[in-house]
Amino acid sequence: MLWEARFQVWLFLQLLWAAAVEAPEPGAEVPVVWAQEGAPAQLPCSPTIPLQDLSLPRTRQVTWQHVPESGSAAPTPRGPGPRRYTVLRLAPGGLRIGRLPLQSRVQLEETGLQRGDFSLWLRPARRADAGEYHAAVRFGNRALACRLRLRVGQAAVTASPPGPLWTSSWVVLNCSFSRPDLPASVHWFRGPGRVPVQESPHHHLVGNFLFLPRVSSLDSGTWGCSLTYRDGFIVSITYNLAVLDLEPRVPLTVYTGAGSKVELPCRLPPGVGIQSSLTAMWTPPRGGPDLLVAGDQGNFTLRLEAVGQAQAGTYTCCVHLQGRQLSATVTLAVITGQV
Numbered sequence: 073m074l075w076e077a078r079f080q081v082w083l084f085l086q087l088l089w090a091a092a093v094e095a096p097e098p099g100a101e102v103p104v105v106w107a108q109e110g111a112p113a114q115l116p117c118s119p120t121i122p123l124q125d126l127s128l129p130r131t132r133q134v135t136w137q138h139v140p141e142s143g144s145a146a147p148t149p150r151g152p153g154p155r156r157y158t159v160l161r162l163a164p165g166g167l168r169i170g171r172l173p174l175q176s177r178v179q180l181e182e183t184g185l186q187r188g189d190f191s192l193w194l195r196p197a198r199r200a201d202a203g204e205y206h207a208a209v210r211f212g213n214r215a216l217a218c219r220l221r222l223r224v225g226q227a228a229v230t231a232s233p234p235g236p237l238w239t240s241s242w243v244v245l246n247c248s249f250s251r252p253d254l255p256a257s258v259h260w261f262r263g264p265g266r267v268p269v270q271e272s273p274h275h276h277l278v279g280n281f282l283f284l285p286r287v288s289s290l291d292s293g294t295w296g297c298s299l300t301y302r303d304g305f306i307v308s309i310t311y312n313l314a315v316l317d318l319e320p321r322v323p324l325t326v327y328t329g330a331g332s333k334v335e336l337p338c339r340l341p342p343g344v345g346i347q348s349s350l351t352a353m354w355t356p357p358r359g360g361p362d363l364l365v366a367g368d369q370g371n372f373t374l375r376l377e378a379v380g381q382a383q384a385g386t387y388t389c390c391v392h393l394q395g396r397q398l399s400a401t402v403t404l405a406v407i408t409g410q411v
């Protein structure tokens with residue numbers, strides 16, 4: 073009985089202690105600043121009072137300190153619990169960087185300092201940067217103290233199903249950031265030009281998902297999303313979608329002289345491991361009989377001997393693979409020597 077009672081007290085104290093550690097200081101809500109792992113992060117610190125009449129240079133002193141989040145890799149875990157250490161100190165004589173491992177990633181911006189912005193920049197932010205930050209600033213005869221809690225989240229675009237897709241299959245892209253609240257808005261874009269993706273029969277936007285019901289080789293390339301949160305924080309990430317199709321992907325015209333032999337190309341993209349032996353069915357122009365070409369490591373090139381005008385026209389190469397039909401078209405143009 074006694075043991076049980078003690079255990080309960082111990083549990084109670086554990087809870088109390090946990091609550092005490094978690095709770096912010098009375099009356100002082102520590103503002104939370106979010107960062108994306110691997111992206112630059114700004115830890116803001118500037119006076120709320122306008123600074124027009126202040127002479128900032130030379131007399132400024134800035135000290136940023138970090139108390140790593142318990143459980144994250146503190147620079148020197150000595151004794152229990154996370155320890156506060158100086159990340160960076162700007163003394164009147166010049167810049168003196170704090171200790172490793174932050175060093176080269178940690179910056180104060182000179183242009184910011186001149187405007188009275190003492191923000192600390194992490195380029196890029198890492199998971200171990202999470203925790204509480206304190207800044208002590210002196211400029212002229214004024215002082216400023218800043219305090220914030222940095223939280224570092226991971227952003228990802230995941231595809232379901234993952235990996236390369238065959239043309240005409242579907243895919244769902246999931247844009248996520250490890251933050252408890254939902255983003256206020258989600259935007260999808262394409263390519264380096266960040267062209268916005270709109271709802272269409274080909275693109276369905278649902279929350280932080282993008283559903284592509286039927287991909288084509290035109291969908292190969294970069295897809296990106298940005299999540300905007302209520303506090304103004306924006307996460308932006310990209311995903312490289314690979315859509316496989318028979319090559320040539322766009323209709324090709326092959327020119328040849330009358331009487332010569334010619335090869336009409338048709339092949340699976342290189343690097344696609346195909347276990348079974350495949351055969352392509354070539355449909356010639358003007359409804360001739362289909363021509364079968366056994367694939368040689370995904371190569372279904374059609375060879376024609378001594379071609380004449382009768383063979384000119386558009387050929388279609390069809391391959392059945394994993395329940396879908398892939399096709400490519402090649403046009404043969406025969407040039408005669410007659411003037």
Ligand SMILES: *[C@@H]1O[C@H](CO)[C@@H](O)[C@H](O)[C@H]1NC(C)=O
Nearest residue numbers: 228229230232246247248249
């Ligand atoms: C979307 O991705 C996130 C992060 O990988 C994951 O936690 C979440 O379960 C995914 N959602 C769905 C519906 O797959």
Ligand SMILES: *[C@@H]1O[C@H](CO)[C@@H](O)[C@H](O)[C@H]1NC(C)=O
Nearest residue numbers: 335339368371372373374375
């Ligand atoms: C495909 O096969 C043809 C002949 O069958 C050959 O000439 C051509 O070089 C091959 N293409 C590739 C990319 O291997």
